[in-house]
Amino acid sequence: MAKILVFNNDTDRMETYYRGEAEPMPYNTNATLKVREFRGSSKSNILWTTKRCMQSWNSQRYIFGGPIPVGFAFKRPWEGGHGNQSQHYAGVAFDVGQTLTQTARTRLWNSANNSGVWSYVEPISLTPTWVHFDKRFRQASLCHRRIPYIKKRKFK
Numbered sequence: 001m002a003k004i005l006v007f008n009n010d011t012d013r014m015e016t017y018y019r020g021e022a023e024p025m026p027y028n029t030n031a032t033l034k035v036r037e038f039r040g041s042s043k044s045n046i047l048w049t050t051k052r053c054m055q056s057w058n059s060q061r062y063i064f065g066g067p068i069p070v071g072f073a074f075k076r077p078w079e080g081g082h083g084n085q086s087q088h089y090a091g092v093a094f095d096v097g098q099t100l101t102q103t104a105r106t107r108l109w110n111s112a113n114n115s116g117v118w119s120y121v122e123p124i125s126l127t128p129t130w131v132h133f134d135k136r137f138r139q140a141s142l143c144h145r146r147i148p149y150i151k152k153r154k155f156k
């Protein structure tokens with residue numbers, strides 16, 4: 001049983017869930033992302049993510065139109081990773097497609113890159129055997145704060 005903290009971007013509140021490893025993540029639709037898949041090899045008793053990230057997964061899974069094998073998502077800093085491991089520590093990044101053929105993985109990369117649901121998709125040259133995409137929390141919240149300011153300036 002994992003304790004899962006989910007930042008709800010709509011209410012600005014942290015929510016707490018308790019889920020078994022074979023159960024879907026909170027806000028996941030059609031059980032396409034199990035707790036154990038999100039956890040990967042992390043040994044942490046507590047996992048965390050955001051509602052927006054889970055919704056992005058749902059959209060990406062729908063757009064791709066088939067199962068997306070998840071190698072890693074959540075990681076603590078000392079549990080290893082690559083250049084963008086901080087996003088994994090924030091619980092908003094996925095390393096996926098490790099078990100796909102190269103052709104299928106390229107199709108997945110293109111799907112992620114074109115879907116428009118992710119803040120960042122790591123270039124294919126840096127991730128030859130997996131696909132990294134993430135939903136950067138800071139950028140997203142910055143965007144929301146900047147919109148009214150930009151609108152105001154436009155009509156000056």
Ligand SMILES: [Zn+2]
Pocket residue numbers: 082084085088093094095132133
């Ligand atoms: Zn990654």
